[in-house]
Amino acid sequence: MRLLTLNTHSLVEPDYEAKRKFFVDFIAKEQPDVFALQEVNQTASAPAMPIPLVDYCPCSGNGILLKEDNHAAAVAQMLKEEGVHYYWSWLPAKIGYDKYDEGMAIFSRMPITATENLLLSRTDDYHYWKTRRALGICAGDVWYYAVHMGWWKDEEEPFLDQWEKMSHAAAGKQMAFLLGDFNSEAAVRGEGYDLIARDGWQDTYCLAQHKDDGYTVVQAIDGWRDTPDAAEKKRIDQIWCSKVIPVKSSRVVFRGTQEPQVSDHAGILIEL
Template sequence: MKLLTLNTHSLIEPDYEAKRDAFVNFIAKEQPDVFALQEVNQTASAPLLGDVPAGYYPCPCNMVLLKADNHAAAVARMLEERGVHYHWSWLPAKIGYDRYDEGMAVFSRAPITQTENLLLSRSNDYSYWKTRRALGICAGDVWYYAVHMGWWKDEEEPFADQWNALEATAGAKPMAFLLGDFNSEADVRGEGYDLILCSGWQDTFRLAQQRDDGYTVVQAIDGWRDAPDASAKKRIDQIWCSKAVPVRSSRVVFRGTQEPQVSDHAGILIEL
């Protein structure tokens, strides 16, 4: 079984369409069982999407309709054109960069039987850039959550509060994976990474029999530009499991070595 996570930086990324093609080609080749995406954008002012690709499973209480340039819908359609079918769901959390409906998507080879819309932040203001949500899908008897967290030292929207909200729901499931951009550096002690560990969750990177260095960000990116170590390499994109599971491998993808760069983040691909 293969799982993948990637912060896509979609629509904003230079050469976006070419990078989207490269990503879809990789998915069509590797066919991960589940992949979770963050910064899955659509232009808020764009016209509605007329023909929704097959496999779409709406998320409860999502009042934002799919628009014509929705990144997840484009990926689903392009995969379908390549003869690769996924079930998928999309959930926007906020207005990003003053123009996008910014959210998350989860794609599953197995049918989606349930979805969850979790508010993680104190704010529930869709126009506020610090509002955070998580999208959960159930496929088989396992839950998968696409996660894009805030920062540890943010006094207004602290990571710890968002984690407590996520863990209260995801931690109650018999089996769950958290896939995403945690904005919490794995090499820094006493902050978000350690909080997740102390909550009993398992970092699949540490469980993997084979792994690389795990770093998914190697330059200054939005949200980290004011940090003292803004340009230092970081392992902030992670895949966690509620139980210890046998992990064959964990590797960084889309960082310009084996695969082209498609975002300001690289992704993580694990094989169970």
């Protein structure tokens, strides 16, 4: 079984359509069982999609319609044209860059039997950029969450509060995976990464028999530009499991080495 996570940057990314094609070709070739995407955008003012999508599973509590340029919908359609079938769900959390419905998506080869819409931030203001949500899906008997967290030192919307809500929601599941951009550097002690580990979650990178350096950010990116370590390499994109499981490998993808860069983040592909 293989899982993938990627902060896509999607419509904001330069040369978006070419990079989207690189990404879809990779997915069509590798066919991970589940992949989770963050910063999955659509233009808020774009026309709504004219017809319902057969393989789309609306997330409970999501009142925002799919628009014609929705990134996840485009990925799903392009994969379908390649003969690769996924069930998928999308959840917007906020208005991003003043014009996008920005959220998360999860794609699964197995049917999605349930969804979960989690408000993680203190604020529930759709027009405020610090609003945070998590999208959960159940496929088989396992829950998968697409996560895009805030920052540890943010006094207004601290990581600690968001993690407590995330952990509480996932704690009752038989098995759960958290896939995403945690905005918490794995090498920094006493902050978000250590908090997740202290609560019993397992970093699949640490469990992997074979792994690379794990860095998913190698330059200054939005949200980190004003920090002292803005330009340093970071392992902030992670896949956590609620149990200790055997992990064969963990590999950074879309870093410009084996695969082209498609976002300001690289992704993580693990094999269980």
